[in-house]
Amino acid sequence: MTAPEAAPTAKRGRPGYERDELLRICVRAFNEHGYEATSMGTLASTLGITKSAIYHHVSSKEEILEYALDHALDALEEVFEGAESLDVSAEERLEFAIRQTIFVLIEHFDNVTLLLRLRGNSEMEKRALDRRRQLTAQLGAFVEAAQREGSVRDTINPKNAARLVFGMINSLAEWYRPDGVTDVDALAEAIVKMAFDGLRS
The missing domain is CATH 1.10.357.10 (Tetracycline Repressor, domain 2)
Structure with a gap:
């Protein structure tokens, strides 16, 4: 009797946005709320992902502005x-x-x-x-x-x-x-x- 196969381990994928798409949505959020008033938390909420997921693509809010x-x-x-x-x-x-x-x-x-x-x-x-x-x-x-x-x-x-x-x-x-x-x-x-x-x- 063979042992049952182990359930496949879920692979940890990258955030659900390509970098250009993420940046585009963030820039639009800056225009909507004002750059100074928009925190990384606001961007995460707008994108529907965690702040750490944003950091897969950019190092800071300033990097998005520079882009x-x-x-x-x-x-x-x-x-x-x-x-x-x-x-x-x-x-x-x-x-x-x-x-x-x-x-x-x-x-x-x-x-x-x-x-x-x-x-x-x-x-x-x-x-x-x-x-x-x-x-x-x-x-x-x-x-x-x-x-x-x-x-x-x-x-x-x-x-x-x-x-x-x-x-x-x-x-x-x-x-x-x-x-x-x-x-x-x-x-x-x-x-x-x-x-x-x-x-x-």
Whole structure:
């Protein structure tokens, strides 16, 4: 008579999230509750797993923030690097930067929204804000180049123009809903038109 087989031992698996999915949900929680107010316990509750399970993927809340900020800023900086490399008029370069910035905000909505809500409370946040200010300076340089070309009126300060254009784009973070039915191409076209109507008049 053979001994009965032992019941298979349950293998201890990894948490039920891939890292990218876990990070995406955590970033959304930061936007919903505020980064400072969101604890690892809150994230664990939102994910439906234990805090120790989160630590399988990240070492701290700050690592999640750094991930989100780097993804947002890398995508935005890529837009401006692409604009710089274009062999087109200054007006077309400016339009490209504005339009593609809109697409980046929508494609990386949660990450960019978190970037826009930073207060500079840590060295990491200050570095991110410095990179964001550099993007504004670059957009201002594009406006100034278009002014020299004569395609944009020269009665507005280029830096102020850049701040106003970014302000209009960044407002999407407050009212745009990624799960809505908005036609993204039509939205981008409307924002570009409003921006240039102001810059040319």
